[in-house]
Amino acid sequence: KSATGKDILEHYLINEEEAAKWLEKTLKHLYEFGTIGALYWNFSDYHESLWDKPPFDKAIHERFFGLLRSDGSLKPTAFVLKDFKNKIKGLKRREIYINVPPDYYEKPKENLVKLYSEFLKKIG
Known part of the structure; x- marks a missing residue:
């Protein structure tokens, strides 16, 4: 329950570094197996002024899906996307x-x- 007594949906929340490692591994595998593109879910996190409104009041994980924080600063996942083109040069495609x-x-x-x-x- 939240501080207001409302039910909160339970999800495993990972930190920004874990999210970046997951994204890097995922992009590597997508590239290796021939995927021609990928779409990342959200541009930025939601500002905390929205957190008491649905769905953010219950779905806390929805607040933090962005490549940028709500203040506009880049999260580690943004750097993974930015640098990925340099990392695929040595990767081989797998069938x-x-x-x-x-x-x-x-x-x-x-x-x-x-x-x-x-x-x-x-x-x-």
Whole structure:
């Protein structure tokens, strides 16, 4: 519960450095497997004057998705995006083939779990 007694949705919040490490690893994998682009969710964090309004009053994690802080300063994730083009020069593209079963949509969750497990085995 918040200080006002309202329910707060629980989510794991990571710090800015963890978010930057996650983004760098994610971009590396996206590039390696041939993704031609990526979209980052928010331009900036939300100003604290909005935090008592929905959805920010309950969904605290929504307040901090930006590449910039609400004061306009760059977060570590912004630097990861800025510098990524220099880091991909040594990366090689990887091709992974996974056969999607024709009955995939009969049990999508079960099939997705199996296919993801197969993908993880193949990338080692």
